[in-house]
Amino acid sequence: MFALEPTFRLFIGLLPDAITQRALDRQRSAWPMPHSAVPTQADRFHLTLGFLGDVALSRALELKEALAEVPMEETRLTLRKPAVWGVAVVQPDENAGLRALHDNLRRPLQRVGLRAGTAWTPHVTIARHTQGAVPPPRIPPVDWPVNDFALVWSRFVPTARYEVLRRYGAAPGSTGSASGTNLVPCP
Numbered sequence: 001m002f003a004l005e006p007t008f009r010l011f012i013g014l015l016p017d018a019i020t021q022r023a024l025d026r027q028r029s030a031w032p033m034p035h036s037a038v039p040t041q042a043d044r045f046h047l048t049l050g051f052l053g054d055v056a057l058s059r060a061l062e063l064k065e066a067l068a069e070v071p072m073e074e075t076r077l078t079l080r081k082p083a084v085w086g087v088a089v090v091q092p093d094e095n096a097g098l099r100a101l102h103d104n105l106r107r108p109l110q111r112v113g114l115r116a117g118t119a120w121t122p123h124v125t126i127a128r129h130t131q132g133a134v135p136p137p138r139i140p141p142v143d144w145p146v147n148d149f150a151l152v153w154s155r156f157v158p159t160a161r162y163e164v165l166r167r168y169g170a171a172p173g174s175t176g177s178a179s180g181t182n183l184v185p186c187p
Helices: 018-028 057-069 096-104 106-111
Strands: 007-014 047-056 075-084 088-092 124-128 142-146 148-155 161-169
Touching: 007 057, 018 088, 018 124, 018 142, 047 057, 047 096, 057 106, 057 148, 057 161, 075 096, 096 106
Parallel strands: none
Antiparallel strands: 007 047, 007 148, 075 088, 075 142, 088 124, 148 161
């Protein structure tokens, strides 16, 4: 009998620093939320650049290296557009640097035989189970300095959490840096 290669639920995304997390948390307090709403924990705020789903270990290791070629320049996002899609989200203003980063991810993904979904609307989910919620007409903007992007493992064992496998980008030491977690099969 053959052993199955372990898989990892992966996404490529932007992860806000602690200051931006707190600002998003304050921004969320301006929303009237239904009792059913489940706020996103501040340490799980992120903007997905590409959701990859379950990826085999060998392919994940290739991707971890291939993403180092993606150019990343520092940029600033302004999050100020509230919306509800069954989840409460806040969208950034249009940003050429963000669009370029998203577009530049295609080549390394294709090289390792992966692709992220084609439809992409940048957003940060601030709460789930928000059916019936009405976004406020205006919310205080959140200024988010973006210095890098990350390959992230979305784990569910023993509890749901994100583990950064590697960071890439404009921040000193982030491109090609070995910071993050090694890929280890889930127990």
